[in-house]
Amino acid sequence: MILVRPDDVGPAAFARLLRDRHLAHLLPGVARPADIPDSPGLRALAAADRVPTHVVLTGLAALWVHCWRDDAPAGWHAVGVRGLYRPASTAVRLHSGPTARLGATVEGGLRLAPPARACVDALRWEPPHAALHTVAGAVARGRLAPADLEAALRHDARSSAGYARVAGLVEAIRAAWSP
Numbered sequence: 001m002i003l004v005r006p007d008d009v010g011p012a013a014f015a016r017l018l019r020d021r022h023l024a025h026l027l028p029g030v031a032r033p034a035d036i037p038d039s040p041g042l043r044a045l046a047a048a049d050r051v052p053t054h055v056v057l058t059g060l061a062a063l064w065v066h067c068w069r070d071d072a073p074a075g076w077h078a079v080g081v082r083g084l085y086r087p088a089s090t091a092v093r094l095h096s097g098p099t100a101r102l103g104a105t106v107e108g109g110l111r112l113a114p115p116a117r118a119c120v121d122a123l124r125w126e127p128p129h130a131a132l133h134t135v136a137g138a139v140a141r142g143r144l145a146p147a148d149l150e151a152a153l154r155h156d157a158r159s160s161a162g163y164a165r166v167a168g169l170v171e172a173i174r175a176a177w178s179p
Helices: 011-019 040-048 059-065 115-125 128-140 146-153 163-176
Strands: 023-027 030-033 056-058 076-080 092-096
Touching (some): 011 030, 030 040, 040 059, 056 115, 076 115, 115 128, 115 163, 128 146, 128 163, 146 163
Parallel strands (some): 076 092
16 A cells, blocks of 8 residues: 555554554555655645645645645645635635646646745745745755746736735745845
8 A cells, every 4th residue: 555544454553553653644644654755646646635626736735745845734725717616525725816727637636736836826825934934945945946936926917816915925035045
């Protein structure tokens, strides 16, 4: 098994396997065998069950899937087309916007935002400290250039909700890392 859940081995055995480090925690109720390396594909498989198939996972959760964060965030955001169906049981916060047409399908059928777009959405909807820490860390490590953030922001209408905040944060990141 590449992913292990409590139902696969029983709740007590699952807890014991985690405690004894035979399993490594991925998400609540989802782990991987300790000898299988963590990867974006493995994280996408783990996340696929939590995200409706008609939306694109974005923000810090998408950056977690891309392996740009060590821990999955508590709140997840996804984007679909305006007027999308919102299942009552969904564990993600659903939005509409341009990210809906920018996502790519990855392992497990998960639709995932590209990293720069996920960063822009994180700056818009996520808690500011966590979003800035992750996005600024990506820029500092060279995974992302400020120009990539600016290009991703061009898909948004200037009149959209939160645009001014995100544009200001992108500008601040650009100013901090400009030569």
